[in-house]
Amino acid sequence: xxxxxxxxxxxxxxxxxxxxxxxxxxxxxxxxxxxxxxxxxxxxxxxxxxxxxxxxxxxxxxxxxxxxxxxxxxxxx
Numbered sequence: 001x002x003x004x005x006x007x008x009x010x011x012x013x014x015x016x017x018x019x020x021x022x023x024x025x026x027x028x029x030x031x032x033x034x035x036x037x038x039x040x041x042x043x044x045x046x047x048x049x050x051x052x053x054x055x056x057x058x059x060x061x062x063x064x065x066x067x068x069x070x071x072x073x074x075x076x077x
Contacts, residue, residue: 002066002073003045003058005030009073011066016077017043024048025076032056034076 002011006028017023023034031048045058059066067073 001034001043001045001058002061002070003027003032003056005032005056009066009070010076011063011073012043012045012076014043014060023076027074030056 001014001017002009008028010025010027010032012023012025012034017034017036021036025032025034032045033048034043034045036043042060045056047056
């Protein structure tokens with residue numbers, strides 16, 4: 001999965017989110033969290049803020065295609 005915030009990009013592996021349940025990270029000074037959804041068997045990326053999580057735009061993409069256009073993408077581990 002890829003997310004774009006403040007002109008910066010990051011990628012998070014869905015299988016890693018599935019294994020860990022959630023992954024917290026920061027991109028462009030924006031606190032984010034990738035959360036696994038058991039009911040839909042997929043992950044979601046949300047912005048973390050003081051009032052819980054609010055929506056952020058993210059993409060479920062094939063890595064090779066995303067990387068071709070965004071080679072500076074940070075890989076979240």
